[in-house]
Amino acid sequence: DAGVIQSPRHEVTEMGQEVTLRCKPISGHDYLFWYRQTMMRGLELLIYFNNNVPIDDSGMPEDRFSAKMPNASFSTLKIQPSEPRDSAVYFCASKPTGTYEQYFGPGTRLTVT
Amino acid sequence: AQKVTQAQTEISVVEKEDVTLDCVYETRDTTYYLFWYKQPPSGELVFLIRRNSFDEQNEISGRYSWNFQKSTSSFNFTITASQVVDSAVYFCALSEALGSAGTASKLTFGTGTRLQVTL
Numbered sequence A: 001d002a003g004v005i006q007s008p009r010h011e012v013t014e015m016g017q018e019v020t021l022r023c024k025p026i027s028g029h030d031y032l033f034w035y036r037q038t039m040m041r042g043l044e045l046l047i048y049f050n051n052n053v054p055i056d057d058s059g060m061p062e063d064r065f066s067a068k069m070p071n072a073s074f075s076t077l078k079i080q081p082s083e084p085r086d087s088a089v090y091f092c093a094s095k096p097t098g099t100y101e102q103y104f105g106p107g108t109r110l111t112v113t
Numbered sequence B: 001a002q003k004v005t006q007a008q009t010e011i012s013v014v015e016k017e018d019v020t021l022d023c024v025y026e027t028r029d030t031t032y033y034l035f036w037y038k039q040p041p042s043g044e045l046v047f048l049i050r051r052n053s054f055d056e057q058n059e060i061s062g063r064y065s066w067n068f069q070k071s072t073s074s075f076n077f078t079i080t081a082s083q084v085v086d087s088a089v090y091f092c093a094l095s096e097a098l099g100s101a102g103t104a105s106k107l108t109f110g111t112g113t114r115l116q117v118t119l
Helices: none
Strands: A005-007 A010-013 A019-024 A031-038 A042-050 A053-056 A065-071 A074-079 A088-095 A108-112 B003-005 B010-014 B019-021 B024-026 B032-039 B046-052 B059-061 B064-069 B074-079 B088-096 B107-109 B113-118
Touching: A005 A088, A010 A019, A019 A088, A019 A108, A031 A074, A042 A065, A042 A074, A042 B107, A053 A065, A074 A088, B003 B088, B003 B107, B010 B019, B019 B113, B024 B074, B032 B074, B046 B059, B046 B064, B074 B088
Parallel strands: A010 A108, B010 B113
Antiparallel strands: A005 A019, A019 A074, A031 A042, A031 A088, A042 A053, A065 A074, A088 A108, B003 B024, B019 B074, B032 B046, B032 B088, B059 B064, B064 B074, B088 B107, B088 B113
16 A cells, blocks of 8 residues: 655755645545654644644644645645745654554655755 | 653664663653654654553564553663664654544654664
């Protein structure tokens, strides 16, 4: 079975540009999570969805960040406008209802210059 | 509030040595779950194990073993006869019990321990 798929794997952009990160969860998993990993702050949960509905976005750093899940097999995390401090690895993870362990995608390494 | 502490920032061992990665957690919940994830140099996060707070039985999987002790709030991970392929950052994580319908048990991660295994 395919794991969580993220694209792109690497993204380099200039400050002020819009960035869109994409995620396809494991089929049948109805929870989807977006995380950010930095050296300073470690792994932080940004937002999670259940059945395509955002449940908790308290980790989203500011209004420049937005996330959507238009259907069960696709989610996006958008940053507009991007800033150098947004440089990080962004992970998407998914899990099915009733379980605890989350399965992570390979991550997107974002560099904002 | 939940907290996970991995005091060992970096450990370096020679291949075939045994190594233990420490994890200490804090929670007010009576039911909770503990995890270990591995992040190899390629960057992905790989799930290794989950333990429930009501099951203190230690677990062994090949060269990996986990020691869960509620009395000391610790969930340590031992690699026996380490190999170069074990080189990675290892994260310990904690989650509360499942909440009401639709809510998820959020994972609180430690800061990770970087393990370097050399020949």
